[in-house]
Amino acid sequence: MAGDAPSSLPVQAVEQPRLLKLKESFIAKFGSAPKFYVRAPGRVNLIGEHIDYCGYAVLPMAIEQDILIAVEPVNSDVVQLANTNSLYLDFSASINDIQIDKTKSQWHNYFLCGLKGIQVELAEICTKSERYIGTEGGGMDQAISFLAEEGTAKLIEFSPLRATDVRLPSGAVFVIANSCVEMNKAATSHYNTRVMECRLATKLLSKSKGLDWKKMLRLQDVQAKLGVSLEEMLTIVEEVLHPEPYSTEEICKCLGISLEDLRSQILSQNTQDVSTFKLHQRAKHVYSEAARVLEFKKICNEAPANAIQLLGELMNQSYISCREMYECSCPELDQLVDICLQFGAVGSRLTGAGWGGCTVSMVPTDKLNTFLKNVKKAYYQSDVQRTLFLVRRKNWNEKRRKLETKKSKRLSGPFFVRSLHNEDLTQTKLPPTSTNILHAANTT
Template identity: 80%
Template sequence: MHLKTLRTHRLLWLCCAPNGYRTRYPDCSRTCTDSSCATGKYQFFILLICLDIIPITGSSSVSPGEGSEMFCNRLLHRDFSTSVNNIQINKTKPQWHNYFLCGLKGIQEHFGLNNPTGMNCLLDGTIPPSSGLSSSSALVCCAGLVTLRANGKTLSKVELAEICTKSERYIGTEGGGMDQSISFLAEEGTAKLIEFNPLRATDVRLPSGAAFVIANSCVEMNKAATSHYNIRVMECRLATKLLSKSKGLDWKKMLRLHDVQTKLGVSLEEMLTIVEEVLHPEPYSTEEICKCLGISLEELHSQILSQNIQDVSTFKLYQRAKHVYSEAARVLEFQKICSKAPANALQLLGELMNQSHISCREMYECSCPELDRLVDICLQFGAIGSRLTGAGWGGCTVSMVPTDKLSMFLKNVKKSYYQTDGQRLAGENNSLFATKPGRGALVFVEA
C-alpha cells in the first residue's frame, strides 16, 4: 500500500483528488476510480456536528497480494508504503499513516480477507491535525470506506461506524465511538444525538440566528501519543465499578457509567446524588480501589487497568463521574430546548455550553490555559456560549455567535488571540472560521 500527501486547500480536493492522483502516478496504467471523504466533527457535549472540512482519499485498486502505497498530500507528512498482507501499527509513535492502517485492518479482519486487494492512495484534507476536530478518526473512517470499496464489499453506515470504532483502538486510543459514528451518520444541516446499544442517531435541529465558529488554540493534542485520554477512560471505568459494587450490581461486567444508570433504572439527577453518596472527591489510590472492590493489586492490573496506564497510581473517580452524568443531563436539556424552540433558546443553549466548559475544565480536567483564554476571548467579544471541543488538552473551541455579530467577532478574536503570537498568526487563516453542519462519509466514483 502506498500513501502520499500534498498541500491542502479547503474543499479543493473534493473535485481534484483524481487529477492529483494522476500527477502522483504518471506511469500507472490504472486510473483513480474512487474519491472518498469522511468528515471531522465538533460537539456541543455529545450532540455532534460534522464539519464542512474533510479528508479526501483518491484511490485505485491493484492486484491482490501486490504491495500498496499511501501518499499524503501534505508537505509535513512523509509518504508510506507497506504490504497489505503484513499490517504493522506502531502504538509508540502514532504517525498519520497508522490511522489509515487501522481502518484497513478493521475491514480486513471483519471479512477475514486473507489476500486483500492492494491500493494506491492519495490523501488530502482540510481538518487541522491534532486540533480536537477528529482528523484521526475521520482518516480511519476514510480508510475503512476505501478498503471496503477496493475489495468489493458492502456494509451499512452503522456497521462501518462500529468497525472503525473498534479498529482505531489498534493504535492504543480507547475511544467510545462518537467520532466514527458522526463521520458516517451525519446529515447536512442538522446536529445529531448519538446513542449506543444499539447505535442510532437522532436529528437535532438547531435554532436560527446563530453561527458556529471554530477557533484553534494552536496547542496540538495527539490522543494516541499521550496518556491523558486513556486515563480518563479508565477513571470512568473504575468509577463505574465502585458505583456498581456499592449498589449490589455485578460490577465485574459493568464498563460504562451509563450502564449503572440503566441497571438501576434511575434518572441522571438521581445518579448525581448517588455519586455524592458513594464517591469522595479525594483521589483514589490503587490500594483503596482494590479494597473497595475486594480484589488484589495484581488482579486490578491484569484484569481492569489497560496496558498503557499500568504506572498510574491515583485516580479521580468522583470528579469524572460527576462530569459525565452532568454532561449527559446537559445534552438532554440541549435537545429539549432545540425541540421546543422558546424565544430565548439561544441564550439557554449558550449557558449550557458555558456550563459544559467549566465542567470540562474543573471536573474532567481536559482543558488547558490556551483553551480557557480562547473561550474567555470568544465570550468577551459576543459569543453566546463557548466551550472546548474534542478530547481537550489543546485543539479547538466551538462558539455560538449571533449572525449579526459574526464579522466583528471574527475580527476581534483574530486581533486578541492570533495576532499577538507569531506562531498562531502563521496559521490564522485555517484556525478561525464559521462552519455549518455537513454530511457524512461519501464515495465519489469517476465516470
C-alpha cells in the same frame, strides 16, 4: 438513517479542483489513475464531551473540512500508502503481515487499523479499530462522519447506534477557533487515563449498589441497571465516591482484588503506571454532561424565544465541567474561551478531546463581524506563533471570499463560522483539507 450506507456521488459532483490535483498526484506517484475516491467529513461536537465512551449520547455536526482519498485496487498483497503532504512519508506493507506500533504516532496507522476490523459493520469498525493504535475512544467521531446530513446537527446514541436530527435555532452561528495547541491523544496518557477513571468509577459505584461490578464497563450501565435518572446518579456519586484521588491500593481494597488483577483485568496498557485516579470528578462530569446533552436537544425541539441564550448557558456549563471536573482544558483554551465570551459569544467551550485543539462558540448573527475582528486581535494577532484565522459563514448555496491568512509554524488550522440556516452570510475560502492518496491491495 443510521442504517444507510455512506453516500456515493459521481466524480463530477465533488469539488473538481481538489480531485484533479489529487488525481495528478496519484498518477505521478503510481503511474495509473485512481478507480474511485472516498471522502470523510470532519466534525465539531456542540455538546457532550468525553461521554460517548461512557455510553451516553452526544450532539455533533459535520463540517466541510474532510479527508479525501484516491484508491486503486491492485492484484497484489501489498498495500501502498502515500500522502500529498510531504510531512507524511510513504508506506507499504503486506496485508498478510500488518504490524501496528502503538508507541509511535504514525499517520498510516489510521489506515492500517481499519484492516483489523474489516469483518464488522463500518461505523463500528472505526470505533473498535481505533483502539489498535492505543486510544480507548468512543464512537462519536466515526458516527457523525458516516451519518451526517446537510442542514442539521445530530443526536448520536449508542447501543444500538442511531442518529436523530436536531434543528438548531436561527439567529446564531457556531464559530470554531483553533487554539493552535496540538495534543496527540494516542501518544499521551491523558485521554486513556480519563477512560480508565470512568471505568473504575463504574466498578466502585456498581459494587456499592450490589451489582455485578466485574461485568460493568460504562457509567451508563450503572444508571440502566439501577433504573434511576441522571440527577439521581449525581446524588449517588456524591454519596459513594470521595473527591480525593484514589490510589491503586485503595481501589484494590474497595474491589477486593490484587494490584496484579487491577492492571491485567481493568487498566489499559498505557495506564499501567498511573498511581492515582480521580473518580468522583470524572463521574460527576459524565452524568451532568449527559443531562446537558438531553436538555440541549429539548431546547432545540421546543424552540423557546430565548433558545439561543439557554443553549449558550449549557455550553458554558459544559466547558466549566470539562475544565474543573474532567481537567481536559489547557491555558490556551481557557484564554480563548474567555476572549470569545468577552466579545459577544453567548456560549463557548472546548470541543473534542481537549488539552488543545479547538473551541466552539455560539454567536448571535448580528454580533458576528465585531466578534471575529476582536477575537482575531485579542488571541491570534497577539501571538505570532498562532494561526491567523479563516472564516466560513455557511449556507447551502455558498460563494467564497478569501480572508487574510497566515500559516502557523506550529499547527495550521481554521477559524471559521457555520450556520445551518439560509442566512445572508458571506462565504469564505477554507484552508486546504487533509488529502491522502493510496494504492490499495486487492484483498479479495
